[in-house]
Amino acid sequence: MEIWDKEHECMPREELEQLQLERLQATLRRAYKNVTCYRNKFNQQGIDPDDIQSLGDISRLPFTTKEDLRLNYPYGMFAVPLREVVRIHSSSGTTGKPTVVGYTKNDIKTWSNLVARFMTAAGVTHDDVVQIAFGYGMFTGAFGLHYGAETIGASVIPMGGGNTEKQIMIMQDYRSTVLVCTPSYAMTIADRMEQLGIDSKGLSLKLGLFGGEPWSEAMRSEIESRLGISATDNYGLSEVIGPGVAGECQHKCGMHIFEDVFLPEIIDPETCQVLPPGSVGELVITTLTKEAFPMIRYRTRDITSLDYTQCSCGRTLVRMKKTMGRSDDMLIIKGVNVFPSQIEEVLVAMEGCEPHYQLVVERKGSVDSLEVRIEVTENIFFDEMKMQRAFVDKAQKKIESVIGVGVAVKLVEPKSIPRFEGKASRVIDNRTI
Amino acid sequence: MLKVKNINTYYGKVHALKNVTIHLAQGEIVALIGANGAGKTTILNTLSGVIPARTGSIQFLGEPVETLPPDRIVKIGISQVPEGRQVFKGMTVADNLELGAYLRFRSREPREQIRQDMRHMYELFPRLEERKKQMAGTLSGGEQQMLAIGRALMARPRLLLLDEPSMGLAPLVVQEIFGVIERLRRDEGTTILLVEQNARAALKMADRGYVLETGKVILEGAAAELLENPEVQRAYLGKEKKEIWER
Numbered sequence: 238m239e240i241w242d243k244e245h246e247c248m249p250r251e252e253l254e255q256l257q258l259e260r261l262q263a264t265l266r267r268a269y270k271n272v273t274c275y276r277n278k279f280n281q282q283g284i285d286p287d288d289i290q291s292l293g294d295i296s297r298l299p300f301t302t303k304e305d306l307r308l309n310y311p312y313g314m315f316a317v318p319l320r321e322v323v324r325i326h327s328s329s330g331t332t333g334k335p336t337v338v339g340y341t342k343n344d345i346k347t348w349s350n351l352v353a354r355f356m357t358a359a360g361v362t363h364d365d366v367v368q369i370a371f372g373y374g375m376f377t378g379a380f381g382l383h384y385g386a387e388t389i390g391a392s393v394i395p396m397g398g399g400n401t402e403k404q405i406m407i408m409q410d411y412r413s414t415v416l417v418c419t420p421s422y423a424m425t426i427a428d429r430m431e432q433l434g435i436d437s438k439g440l441s442l443k444l445g446l447f448g449g450e451p452w453s454e455a456m457r458s459e460i461e462s463r464l465g466i467s468a469t470d471n472y473g474l475s476e477v478i479g480p481g482v483a484g485e486c487q488h489k490c491g492m493h494i495f496e497d498v499f500l501p502e503i504i505d506p507e508t509c510q511v512l513p514p515g516s517v518g519e520l521v522i523t524t525l526t527k528e529a530f531p532m533i534r535y536r537t538r539d540i541t542s543l544d545y546t547q548c549s550c551g552r553t554l555v556r557m558k559k560t561m562g563r564s565d566d567m568l569i570i571k572g573v574n575v576f577p578s579q580i581e582e583v584l585v586a587m588e589g590c591e592p593h594y595q596l597v598v599e600r601k602g603s604v605d606s607l608e609v610r611i612e613v614t615e616n617i618f619f620d621e622m623k624m625q626r627a628f629v630d631k632a633q634k635k636i637e638s639v640i641g642v643g644v645a646v647k648l649v650e651p652k653s654i655p656r657f658e659g660k661a662s663r664v665i666d667n668r669t670i
Numbered sequence: 671m672l673k674v675k676n677i678n679t680y681y682g683k684v685h686a687l688k689n690v691t692i693h694l695a696q697g698e699i700v701a702l703i704g705a706n707g708a709g710k711t712t713i714l715n716t717l718s719g720v721i722p723a724r725t726g727s728i729q730f731l732g733e734p735v736e737t738l739p740p741d742r743i744v745k746i747g748i749s750q751v752p753e754g755r756q757v758f759k760g761m762t763v764a765d766n767l768e769l770g771a772y773l774r775f776r777s778r779e780p781r782e783q784i785r786q787d788m789r790h791m792y793e794l795f796p797r798l799e800e801r802k803k804q805m806a807g808t809l810s811g812g813e814q815q816m817l818a819i820g821r822a823l824m825a826r827p828r829l830l831l832l833d834e835p836s837m838g839l840a841p842l843v844v845q846e847i848f849g850v851i852e853r854l855r856r857d858e859g860t861t862i863l864l865v866e867q868n869a870r871a872a873l874k875m876a877d878r879g880y881v882l883e884t885g886k887v888i889l890e891g892a893a894a895e896l897l898e899n900p901e902v903q904r905a906y907l908g909k910e911k912k913e914i915w916e917r
Contacts, residue, residue, distance in 0.1 A: 252693075255673055259691045259880075259890045266888045267901075287689050287886070290676045321900035343895050526891065528899065 238487060238550060241357035241389070242350065245497040246552045253553065257500055258292055260525035265289055265298075268531045271316040274309050275301075275533060295500065295523065296511045300534045306336040306476060315339050317529050327375045328475045328574065338377075338475055339529040345384065347526055348478050351495055352385020355484020358493065358550070359469040360444050361415055363390030368408060370418035370426075371449070371572075372398035377479025378449050378572075382417045385481065391415070398422070401429045412441040419572040420452035420460060420468075424603025427463040437465040446471060448480055449572040451560050457489075470559060474539075477522050477532055483557055491544050491556030498526050501555065502534070503543055506564035517542045519564045520557065538565045566664060568598060570605045575640045577663055580609060583635045587628075595654045600668040608645045609636060612654050671696045671861055672717075672829060677726030677736070679709075679716045686712045687723070688885045694829065699855055699862045701872040701893060703906055704882030710865040711753055712885075714831045717863070718750040719743040730829070745773055749827035753834045753865075755818040759807030763798050766806050766817055767791055770824030784824075791820040794850055812843035819850065829861045830854070836868050844868070848875055869906035873897045881906075 240246050248256070265286035268275040278299045279285065289295065305314070312319060322339040340348065361367065367386040371379035373395065386393045394411055396404060398418070404426060407413065416423065423445055430437065445460060445468040452470070460468050471484035472492050482499055483492035494501050502511050503518040512518045520537045524530075539560040548556060568575045577596055584594055593612040598605060611632065613625075625648060633646040672694040679687040687709050694700050702710045715721040717728065719740040728736040735743060749770075757766050768775075771784045792799035795816040801809060806817055815835055822830060832851065836844040852875060854860045866872035873879055873893040881889035881902055889899065896902050 252695075255675075255691070255693050256890075258675070259693065259887065262689060262691055263881075263887050263889050266883075266886055270888075290689060317900055341900060343891075343898050346895070346898075528901075 239357050239362065240551065241354040245495070246354060246493070246554060248497065248553055250553060253496060254292060256497055257525060261292065261295065261500060261523065262286065262289060264523070264525055264527075264531050265533065267316055268533055272314055272531070274305055274314055292500070295502065295534065298534050300509065300521065300536050301532055302536050303336060303476070307334045310334045311337040312339070315529055316531050317341060322529050326377045326380070326475055326479065336476060341528040344478075344527055344529050347498065348381060348481055349384035349388040351478065351481030351498060352381050353388040354495060355471050355481065355493070356382070356385050356389055356446060358484055358486040358552075359446050360467065360487055361386065361389055361391055361446070365391040365414045365444070366394065366412060366441070367391045367415040367417060368394045368396050368404070368411070368413035370396050370398055370404055370416065370422060377473070377475040381473065381480040382446065386415075401426055402433070405430055405433065405435060408440055408442060409435070414441050415444045415446065416442055416464070416466070417446045419449045420447040420456055421450065421571065421600075421603045421605065423447055423460045423464065423468070424456070427460065428602055437463065440465070442466050445469070448472060450569040451562075453559075472557065472560070474537055476535055477524060477537070478527065482522065486548065486550040486552065488548060488550055490548060491558055493548065493552050493554040493556055494543075496554050498524065500525055501543060501557070503541070506540075514543060514545050517561070538563050538567065540564055568596070568664065568666065570598065570607050570642050573640070573642045575607070575642065579640050580636055583639055584611065584632070587632060587635065593654050594663060596664045598664070598666045598668055605668065606645065607642065608647055610647050610649045610654065612651050613648045614651060671731055673729040674717070675727045677716060677723040677728065679712055679721055679723045681721070686885050687716065690726070690885075690887055692880055692887065692890075694861050694863060697855060697859045697861055698878065699851070699864060699876045701869075701876035701879040702863065702865045702882060703869040703872060703879055703896075703902070705905065708882040709885040710882055711833055714750055714833050714863065714865060717831060718748060741773065744825050744827075747826070747828035748831065749822040749825045749829075750831040751818045751822045751833060751835065753837065755811075755814040757806040757809075757814050757817050757821070759805065761806055762803055763806055763809070763817055764788070764802040766821050767798070767824050770821035773825060787824055787826070791823065794853070795820055812839050812847065815839065815847055816850070819847070823854075827860065829863065832862060832864045834865055834867060836866060836871065844871065851875065869902070870897070
């Protein structure tokens with residue numbers, strides 16, 4: 238089995254830790270010097286980058302959250318002048334203030350090689366034809382995989398998302414050997430193929446690299462048998478770099494985190510204390526080599542655990558379990574990150590609607606759907622059908638434009654949505670993943 | 671082979687190195703780059719024991735060496751080629767080379783082995799053989815640099831610390847010296863830590879590099895990446911000045 242960067246992926250732990258410490262110290266010094274937000278945060282806690290003399294000392298540093306990124310919108314967290322940034326992406330959450338991330342030339346190279354690492358681990362070689370069915374644009378997913386596959390030397394088909402029948406046609410005619418998309422879209426493709434009476438045995442497809450949303454082992458076996466492929470998971474988030482933070486090897490026993498570039502910690506999301514190895518908690522990541530956008534103790538909000546035992550593939554890198562949920566209320570719908578608060582903001586802003594609402598997420602077959610239930614009040618003319626219709630349309634359009642996925646809006650009787658004491662759970666997620 | 675953790679070195683009250691953490695793997699060429707006074711030479715002087723670190727640890731081949739005196743450090747396999755060559759000008763070329771093997775004479779190593787190494791030096795630097803009976807002070811700058819390297823190699827180091835080998839030399843001579851450095855690594859597997867003002871030339875030859883600023887390491891990376899790094903380009907490769915950008 239091939240390993241893309243043997244030197245770094247198979248480094249003895251002692252050497253890895255030395256390298257991590259060197260890079261951590263250098264990163265902290267650059268971040269402190271060049272990013273006002275970090276300098277202020279460090280100063281507030283009375284901590285100097287020079288105080289960090291071991292990897293364990295990292296627990297003394299403040300966390301960075303999505304809120305910090307919003308407050309510093311758009312370029313406040315960049316550690317280099319904009320002219321040295323060659324790429325800008327933004328996270329999929331599209332509230333009023335999205336989070337903006339930047340890459341220097343070296344960052345793009347680093348990113349491409351990280352993706353090449355997990356693609357190689359999954360079995361992709363330069364002989365493969367890689368069909369990328371992630372949406373291009375501001376999302377990091379498509380570009381990350383695109384550059385990684387090119388770095389390996391594979392042939393890339395930048396198909397983009399959607400248009401399932403065309404995806405299938407291209408898969409057949411161009412003899413794609415690797416499919417890159419969200420796991421649920423892989424299911425959609427399998428469904429459509431079944432409807433069209435296309436047998437997966439007639440395809441050249443061998444591998445599927447799926448990411449962007451959580452998925453289960455059951456889903457993996459289903460995709461594997463229906464598409465006749467080996468399916469692997471990979472992990473990343475745009476704030477940290479995009480895809481390429483971690484990825485599975487062919488043993489499929491957890492995603493190897495590329496620790497020479499990312500320093501992972503697991504914390505208790507309530508107390509924020511670092512938990513011992515093996516514990517389940519929130520993943521926190523510090524970047525060790527990024528130039529344009531260093532992230533120090535970024536709270537990913539993803540719940541997982543780390544396994545430091547050696548994998549039989551030869552990599553010495555720690556493995557993270559598939560993410561088991563979120564420590565915040567973010568929903569991932571069709572690969573898009575949606576926060577209930579985004580929808581609430583829309584409803585509050587819309588005249589005449591006191592926000593008693595509920596979000597219902599369903600998965601039919603493999604397609605996610607989101608329904609927004611809104612309680613009517615006297616203000617919403619419930620005696621006038623036309624006005625009601627107009628309200629529903631307006632709400633639907635506004636919500637869709639803010640969150641970036643299609644929704645259904647439904648008006649419900651007053652007081653029909655249950656009230657909760659304290660923390661209201663406004664989300665009903667009926668999906669079984 | 672070398673692991674340095676959080677070393678702090680002072681010149682009297684001046685804090686010259688602040689928590690410097692670096693490493694070298696067997697057979698690597700690593701460049702230290704940075705402006706004047708950034709601490710590059712101090713790192714070499716600390717490693718060779720000339721100016722010991724006040725705190726921090728240095729491991730060489732798995733053994734702690736931060737408290738060893740300079741002669742012990744030469745003995746375990748670390749030799750330094752000082753900035754400005756520092757050859758013994760009133761001695762012949764041959765004597766300078768022999769002096770490099772002083773500790774080997776002391777430990778009664780067979781003379782034949784040392785003689786063999788002398789022949790090897792003349793092979794590496796044919797010009798030194800031509801001038802072996804000349805006083806070192808009569809050599810050109812480039813030749814003196816070759817002699818200084820040859821002298822350090824006579825101690826049979828496993829790690830060679832090179833301080834500004836290109837300083838004050840004509841470009842062609844620099845090329846020649848760098849050629850020898852590359853050959854040393856290729857043919858003999860010598861590990862080399864290189865301090866250079868000429869950052870571009872150093873990074874072209876090196877595998878990895880560290881960028882120093884006021885006694886601190888602010889960047890570690892593959893040499894090719896450092897060459898592409900905007901901060902490095904700005905500060906050490908003479909590219910455009912930093913500009914404030916609009917928020």
